[in-house]
Amino acid sequence: MTAIEVTDLTKRYRDTLALDHVSLSLAENTIYGLLGRNGAGKTTLMSILTAQNFATSGEVRVFGEDPYENAGVLGRICFVRESQRYPDDATPRHAFAIARLFFPNWDQPLADRLIAEFQLPMKKTIKKLSRGQLSAVGVIIGIASRADITFFDEPYLGLDATARQIFYDRLVEDYAEHPRTIVLSSHLIDEVANLIERVILIDGGSILLDEETDAVRDRAATIVGDAAAVDAFVADREVLHRDSLGRVTSVTVLGALTEADHAVLRDAGLDVTPVSLQQLVVRLTQQAASRRAAASPASEGALR
Numbered sequence: 001m002t003a004i005e006v007t008d009l010t011k012r013y014r015d016t017l018a019l020d021h022v023s024l025s026l027a028e029n030t031i032y033g034l035l036g037r038n039g040a041g042k043t044t045l046m047s048i049l050t051a052q053n054f055a056t057s058g059e060v061r062v063f064g065e066d067p068y069e070n071a072g073v074l075g076r077i078c079f080v081r082e083s084q085r086y087p088d089d090a091t092p093r094h095a096f097a098i099a100r101l102f103f104p105n106w107d108q109p110l111a112d113r114l115i116a117e118f119q120l121p122m123k124k125t126i127k128k129l130s131r132g133q134l135s136a137v138g139v140i141i142g143i144a145s146r147a148d149i150t151f152f153d154e155p156y157l158g159l160d161a162t163a164r165q166i167f168y169d170r171l172v173e174d175y176a177e178h179p180r181t182i183v184l185s186s187h188l189i190d191e192v193a194n195l196i197e198r199v200i201l202i203d204g205g206s207i208l209l210d211e212e213t214d215a216v217r218d219r220a221a222t223i224v225g226d227a228a229a230v231d232a233f234v235a236d237r238e239v240l241h242r243d244s245l246g247r248v249t250s251v252t253v254l255g256a257l258t259e260a261d262h263a264v265l266r267d268a269g270l271d272v273t274p275v276s277l278q279q280l281v282v283r284l285t286q287q288a289a290s291r292r293a294a295a296s297p298a299s300e301g302a303l304r
């Protein structure tokens with residue numbers, strides 16, 4: 001079943017085209033990674049899907065309905081973002097009490113367990129919490145709300161490595177018992193790579209990739225070895241990146257390798273190393289940037 005359907009969505013802020021004719025379909029009961037560089041359009045997309053921002057054109061359907069001023073739909077959505085505002089005198093206790101009222105599937109014992117694990121001070125005002133503690137408030141609400149769709153917009157800001165691991169572990173555990181749609185926007189790509197089932201890569205307001213994570217991993221490989229042999233192997237392939245050190249060259253190529261390719265590589269004495277999701281995302285966005293620069297040399301020149 002489809003949770004979210006986005007058709008031809010465009011968002012323009014004065015002279016910035018933040019989303020450029022985006023079409024997407026998000027399934028129920030799937031964890032998505034929404035990836036992309038700073039300014040790619042991730043927050044804009046999530047804020048429109050949660051009816052906190054208006055589209056310039058295009059259509060959004062959440063569970064088949066327009067989410068704007070639609071309490072039935074909005075009660076099924078949780079949006080965790082750093083810029084969430086709380087009243088000056090609000091404590092985490094107040095924030096969780098409101099979340100409990102708002103989200104019908106709220107799990108208080110789960111929230112209590114997370115509060116203890118994140119060692120969150122409950123009586124301090126939210127204003128006085130550290131950055132990591134503030135992130136913990138959002139993360140706890142995101143997990144314990146058990147909303148049908150939960151958006152986490154870089155939820156880990158300020159969280160230390162232990163706290164981030166608690167977040168990932170509890171999210172996956174709870175998702176296994178209570179499947180739902182989760183959209184996780186993150187720059188720590190390799191940290192979330194094992195968590196996300198599908199990757200949506202957004203770049204310059206356009207969708208660059210929308211694929212199963214396992215399929216994405218197979219999209220590229222790095223060939224390492226003698227420069228001449230590597231060059232011969234990659235001659236007809238799309239090269240994402242090239243590094244050379246003396247006579248050893250390392251070339252990342254796009255496209256899955258076949259059994260025949262592996263046999264050729266073995267015979268040539270070349271090594272193949274997998275490309276991490278983070279490396280692939282970096283290479284694909286760099287490639288998209290150079291294609292854009294090549295397509296509009298005049299405007300790039302003007303920027304320099």
Ligand SMILES: Nc1ncnc2c1ncn2[C@@H]1O[C@H](COP(=O)(O)OP(=O)(O)OP(=O)(O)O)[C@@H](O)[C@H]1O
Nearest residue numbers: 013016017018036037038039040041042043044045
């Ligand atoms: N309120 C606004 N007014 C004008 N421009 C905006 C506004 N909000 C976002 N933008 C611009 O829209 C583009 C997309 O921004 P957005 O916040 O969606 O990116 P992002 O992918 O979430 O980035 P980050 O990873 O840095 O959070 C950027 O160029 C940004 O400067």
